Amino acid sequence: MAAAVVRGGPAGWWRWHRRVAAMVCSRAMASKTPVGFIGLGNMGNPMAKNLLKHGYPVIAYDVFPEACKEFQDLGAQVTDSPADVAERADRIITMLPSSPNAKEVYTGANGILKKVKKGSLLIDSSTIDPAVSRELAKAVEKMGAVFMDAPVSGGVGAARAGNLTFMVGGVEQEFDAAKELLTCMGSNVIYCGVVGTGQAAKICNNMLLAISMIGTAEAMNLGIRLGLDPKLLAKILNMSSGRCWSSDTYNPVPGVMEGVPSANNYQGGFGTTLMAKDLGLAQISATNTMTPVPLGSQAHQIYRMMCAKGYALKDFSAVFQFLREEENL
Amino acid sequence: MAAAVVRGGPAGWWRWHRRVAAMVCSRAMASKTPVGFIGLGNMGNPMAKNLLKHGYPVIAYDVFPEACKEFQDLGAQVTDSPADVAERADRIITMLPSSPNAKEVYTGANGILKKVKKGSLLIDSSTIDPAVSRELAKAVEKMGAVFMDAPVSGGVGAARAGNLTFMVGGVEQEFDAAKELLTCMGSNVIYCGVVGTGQAAKICNNMLLAISMIGTAEAMNLGIRLGLDPKLLAKILNMSSGRCWSSDTYNPVPGVMEGVPSANNYQGGFGTTLMAKDLGLAQISATNTMTPVPLGSQAHQIYRMMCAKGYALKDFSAVFQFLREEENL
């Protein structure tokens, strides 16, 4: 905790002043000082627990008090607002469901920025519009602190196992400091570039994932209707140019692979409603940058329609079932 | 050539009679008897040459006499019509550009069926509508001969090198006989099921390929516009769930990989016009089987528009360039 004391003192102030100017931070030395964690939902909960496991004191906050209770029992300090977290920790991780939530947590009436300390490192692992990440980064910089976007790939299982992938955007000199924390929760921490590029990488990957998953479902369905055995067709695709993660690792056709959601009535996995959300972000980013994404936008519409037809909570590979359903004349 | 004499003789007739009844053929024993080859275009030319290299006498025909001349010089026997080929060879390979050509070559006024010998093995390596393959198979069976569809994957380079992939549909007992010939021209010969399933496998693979290629182009383009370095983005996709053949083996963005068409101004490779043709076949198959293929049909439209905008002869990965072109206000 010594480092934290230094941080508050006058000598510390001077050091922060210089550091912030250069945006180069020695926070890495300050390990095992408390880490703030805001957003203790399905993903945030196991992530924060992994921080605790690695010996970091956690200062916790969630808009739902019941989400915090478990952490109190685990020895974390629970606060009343994001501002309070910022008062007590100079490294904070946020994990929130959407852009408006992120804005509220950072710039709201009781937001982090109300009490953020100069030189603090704020890492947002939410998946949000990269334009919002850049906006937040600007507001954070004005306060003399550092903002990085670090969305994750991998679901609740990976969060529990501590092997998420983090895609990180922000000032490169701060990357090591961020990595120190993120490696407690993930096995892969990739530096992507300036602020917002972490989001960009995640959004682009998930857009391509959605497209190739729907494409795999269409190709498998068409092949089956043309008389091919599904396992054989999958084998052929996987040794040919149609091969993709959705065909060789996460095949959407029941009976082709074991241990994937299609083998378990599309339970678990990555929910259709979450995919629809990510595709919405891709759509907005594409619109704002005037980038044509004809298949990406169509994939968005298909997952949107699936949500409305009862697939919201099923794994996104259920698009095979959605497209396959028989006509009922 | 002894075997061929036997085939023509009366004892041979009796054997054929039995064989055709069972549709099980001992042609495999008859190796090095002449093989007919109809269609000596970009693909057929190197394929027929590989048969010659493996010691098979070739009986050749092409609708353009000049395409045959080279084969005359190489010692092949050139004929005046598909019917003439059928008169002189009881194993024939056809490699034609489209369904109408295939119909003409098999069932036309001077088509194979005018003079086909009972028990002949007719292998069609054209990429055509599986429904047409089934139609041809029926007509061939009526004449007491055997039809298999065996479309290829791999372009002119693979045809020259003899490492095409053949996807074969037809009676399973005939597969070995077909394989004997096809292995002279390809390194992979896959049995797919009843007649038409070779076409089905090829069409499904290429539809998924087109979808994931366009998806890769969209995702790479969007990422670049959002500030990501293309090589880094490709690396991230390839270690994540967006990974596909188009991203890790045939990346469409210039500068990301070497030795692919995108590194060479999209020359060579698999032409946009050919991809548009295959997607048209997928579309027709999907329409006829009432299979929804929302992304497959959109991919078809995009390659169709590209053809009209000057990309017809460029590699199909040029969709990246097509989508990327800057606005010119």
Add this chain to the structure above:
Amino acid sequence: MAAAVVRGGPAGWWRWHRRVAAMVCSRAMASKTPVGFIGLGNMGNPMAKNLLKHGYPVIAYDVFPEACKEFQDLGAQVTDSPADVAERADRIITMLPSSPNAKEVYTGANGILKKVKKGSLLIDSSTIDPAVSRELAKAVEKMGAVFMDAPVSGGVGAARAGNLTFMVGGVEQEFDAAKELLTCMGSNVIYCGVVGTGQAAKICNNMLLAISMIGTAEAMNLGIRLGLDPKLLAKILNMSSGRCWSSDTYNPVPGVMEGVPSANNYQGGFGTTLMAKDLGLAQISATNTMTPVPLGSQAHQIYRMMCAKGYALKDFSAVFQFLREEENL
């Protein structure tokens, strides 16, 4: 009946010979001679009855004998095959569900062409692929008879009321002869051009109809979610550039108009499965003519998916309900 006798005599033969050469026919004089009618389904039944009402003796055939019984009671002559119809009538109307049925009725083992008389006028009111219409026309011409395609617009109600619209393709000199019969069943008979253009006109109209219906459903749904009153929005669209038949005459939103399927739980009207069929024909025609139809192909996919989701027999304006359904998280 006198004219029919003349038709059979030697002088008649000479006249036919001249007539067929010129493809100009005096059949119009021959009114009230029998008219053949093949295909007595939902549409054919009321159409044939309207011919009877106008005093034409009808020679009837349907593949389902029970469909003919009613006509026997009404005084029509029922036959055993299309060939038999052709033997007894030199003007025949066919109304069949699909291209394969039409091929069978014309060129099948007991098809019209087996016994068609020279100079006969064969009018096909089925909605089929224009390429098939052209094929049939060629086969019919070879027999010295005349073929016209005359698909209808308007559903069962219009068929009963005798106010269908016929779009007619074929030799222009024959148009008056066709019109004589078609006006008994329709209020609008439009000459479209050479054989196949009747189908083309119908297919193009229905493709545009499907596109603007889905577009209307999307725009109304979006407007409602953005806070607009549906009736007001419809009024605004109808006085603006978004106006279309689907918005001003057949609005898909319940409560906006009376007397349309959307006011009656999407019962009656033009079934989703029929629209999907017509869009399939448009798709095949577009593929064959290399015409890009990005929205037409997407509309096809949407109606295809609706069929699989229980909308097959609902009016095609139910796409509003399909898109509107609320998420059920």
Add this chain to the structure above:
Amino acid sequence: MAAAVVRGGPAGWWRWHRRVAAMVCSRAMASKTPVGFIGLGNMGNPMAKNLLKHGYPVIAYDVFPEACKEFQDLGAQVTDSPADVAERADRIITMLPSSPNAKEVYTGANGILKKVKKGSLLIDSSTIDPAVSRELAKAVEKMGAVFMDAPVSGGVGAARAGNLTFMVGGVEQEFDAAKELLTCMGSNVIYCGVVGTGQAAKICNNMLLAISMIGTAEAMNLGIRLGLDPKLLAKILNMSSGRCWSSDTYNPVPGVMEGVPSANNYQGGFGTTLMAKDLGLAQISATNTMTPVPLGSQAHQIYRMMCAKGYALKDFSAVFQFLREEENL
């Protein structure tokens, strides 16, 4: 000008207080007091001139000083910032190219809200995201003033002729006050509902317009390739269920109609880049409200691709040319 004096006096203050509380305004009585106009571009220029013609003193501002010069010569008072306009006029019309511009003009450092007078009526005729309109309305209301969104339909020609259509969203009691000004510039002023519904109506109309224009282009192109005469096909569509504004009033095929952009090489009219912008707004609104718009999003992509292919400044009906271009093999 008397009324203005009253506005500033103490009694006036009391009146404003009451008025703002009720959000019911007697500004209508105050006609011929100055009207602010911000944004003097292609559309704003003729609109502001029409206000002058109707005798309203105009207080003008544009970010480009040269845009104001003409107005100085016409007797308008030119100011240095939106704030200055707000200081001198209590009725202001804004006509800006995009959401960020609108935000800047209203809430920027020298924005209207810096000096807006209580009770002022602020009418935004820009076409922007309805969510931004609602945001601006909230900020304006906090200052005790009134905000209405009033986007226009009709282009530069209609702006000059004073027959634009205004779609107005906001508090209903203020509608008459807004209408007084808007009728100087338009022939149609429609009340749509709460703030943002003016934008919503415009966006929905233009989305449906884009869809039916592309649909018309596809249907006309397909029909022509299937052998139909374009004028005849247009006539058939217009008497059938495919009829829409794009087919009967603004047909995109050269030679079908006179006096439309397709008759003049697609010059003039409504630019492709503007349509792409409106479709982007529709896309964002649909994403935010989770509304599936499969054809709307595809239309967006098509106009986006057209912009990149040199069509940005051509009329949006040029999509016919874009889809029609011949293959060049």
